[in-house]
Amino acid sequence: MQIDGFRGRLITADHADYDTARAVWNGAVDRRPRLIARCSGTADVAAAVRVARDHDLEIAVRGGGHNVGGTAVCDDGIVVDLSAMRAVWVDPADRTARVQGGALWGDVDRETQAYGLATTGGIIGHTGVAGLALGGGIGFLMRPYGLTVDNLLAAEVVTAEGSIVRASAEEHPDLFWALRGGGGNFGVVTSFRFALHPVGPTVIAGPVFWAAEDTGDVLRFYRDFVADAPDELGTVVRLGTVPPLPVIPEELHWRPALAVACCYAGALDDGERAVQALRRFGTPLVDLISPTPYAAFQGALDDTVRHGWHYYWKATDLTGLSDDAIAVIADHAYTARSARSYSAMFHLGGAVARVPHDATAYAGRDVAHNIIIDGVWLPDDAGEHAAAETAWARRFLQALHPHRAAGVYVNFLDSDDTGRVREAYGDHTYRRLAEVKAKYDPDNAFHHNKNIRPE
Structure with missing residues (x-):
């Protein structure tokens, strides 16, 4: 052809x-x-x-x-x-960046950090910009600067009929609203224009690890710690085994453990003070928080989720971190068969919660925490691990049912979660998205995604 x-x-x-x-x-x-x-x-x-x-x-x-x-x-x-379209153009005076649709977040961080600027991106450097941005975009900078979609100023879009349009607050505003959380349902975004913010290039960042048996105590402390945390402090909790990274002592590799990863987007002295109580809690296995180049921190976990490994995900928003919810997490997080499987919990709030609920298609503005359960195994181990890790993730999600909020982050849905797409938006936002879909893609040509059917 x-x-x-x-x-x-x-x-x-x-x-x-x-x-x-x-x-x-x-x-x-x-x-x-x-x-x-x-x-x-x-x-x-x-x-x-x-x-x-x-x-x-x-x-x-x-x-x-x-x-x-x-x-x-x-x-x-x-x-x-679009994988050959990875260019990033930074305008440091205007504090904006234009990013092609095939770029990765590592590409964006590399170019923007040359000017001491950044925008909210994913926590893995080889994540694609387009997929993460169109679903909402959560990451370490979301509490001070909002989601990725909150920093989207304009997008160039190829529609289902092959036309090229520009979506912004002034041009095709209905499409612009839908792109900010509605995923790849409405066209092919060939470039994005993002707002940038002063970040780094050195930040206070890194994880602190505790033994798995301390999970309950650490999560109860963490619940109170982040409730009073400044917006500049982004945190992600990871529960699984200690990854075999060069910066971690070899005797800790693969040990069941909980980590709280931090990134403070502000003055270094303020960041040191902001994480002090966390670093002093209990008896950490290892404390890796230090002044760190932001771009390096963003790519630090890239080798823990490599291309070509096998993955299965389940996720949900949480109503909160009650003692009962923490007990469920502690009971299930370390029962996966594969040492590479893990779960991760994100703390939202801050600037995310201050955006009006109907300003974008992203619907989780009032969520304080969400959780993703990631089954991970090597291709050669598929016979041993595929069924076991899939069952673990489903069992973990089911155990969280009493603590689940009415929502889920759409970018965390797997291929067997098609019935949960409406859950990611709620009925009102979903209906509005379906109306925009009917206008720009009435035949549902773009349906290889977390699909929203045209109204």
């Missing part, structure tokens, strides 16, 4: 790079598209979409290829592949 005027690479099943090109972050996903259209720019994207529509082919859109459900690749259709 040819695409007139296409300047990128067209990769079919007989191409030497086909298997590499169709592989996504989650190695458990194995799909065989008819054509991978690796685009060189927006014109290529528009051409690929038009050809797919003309031939009534399935369309998958690949940015970073990081979605756990493997939505970036489809069987017997066209993959509109």
Whole structure:
């Protein structure tokens, strides 16, 4: 199959790079598209979409290829592949950045930190910008500066009919509202324009680890600690085993443990004071909080969730961290069979909660904590671990049922969570999204995503 005027690479099943090109972050996903259209720019994207529509082919859109459900690749259709479109242009005077749709968060952090600037991004450097941003975008900077979508100023979008439009507060405002949380339902975003903020380049950041048997005590302390924390302090709790990273003593590798990772987006002296009580609590196994380059901190966990490993996720928003909820978390977090499996809990609030609920499609403004349960195993261990890790994640989620809020972060939904998409938004926001979907993609051409059907 040819695409007139296409300047990128067209990769079919007989191409030497086909298997590499169709592989996504989650190695458990194995799909065989008819054509991978690796685009060189927006014109290529528009051409690929038009050809797919003309031939009534399935369309998958690949940015970073990081979605756990493997939505970036489809069987017997066209993959509109933006992975070669990774440029980042920073305007330090205006404190903005324009980012192409195939960029990774490591690309953004590298370029923006050259000017001591940043915006809210993911906590893994090889996460794609597009997928994370369109679902909302939670990360260490969200409490002082809001979600990624709260920092989105404009987007260039290729629609389902192959047209190129600009979405902002002034142009196509309905589409702009929907893009900020509604996922990849409304078109292919070929570039984003983000607001930037002074961050780093050195910040107070890093994790503190405690033994698994201390989980209950640490989480009860953490609940009170973050309730009074300044907005500048972002924290993520990780429960599983100690990852075998070079900065961690080898005798601790793979030991069941809880970690609280911190990043203070402000003056170093203020950051030292903000984390002091956490560092002094109990008997930590190791304390790695220190003045750290922000970009390095953002990529510190990249090797703990590598491309090609197998993943299965479950997630929910939490009503709070009651003693009973903490007991459930402590009882289930360390019962996975694979040493690579883990769960992570994010503390929201701050600037996230101050944005009006209907300002964007992201619906979790009143959530203080959410949790993701990540089954992880190596491809060679699939026979031993796939069923066990899947069952662990489902069992953990079910045990949390009494403590679940009416919501879930859409970017944390796996391929078998299609029935929970409405839960991610609530009825009112979902209906509004469905109306925008009907306007910009009435035939639901973009349905390889956390799909919102046109109203």
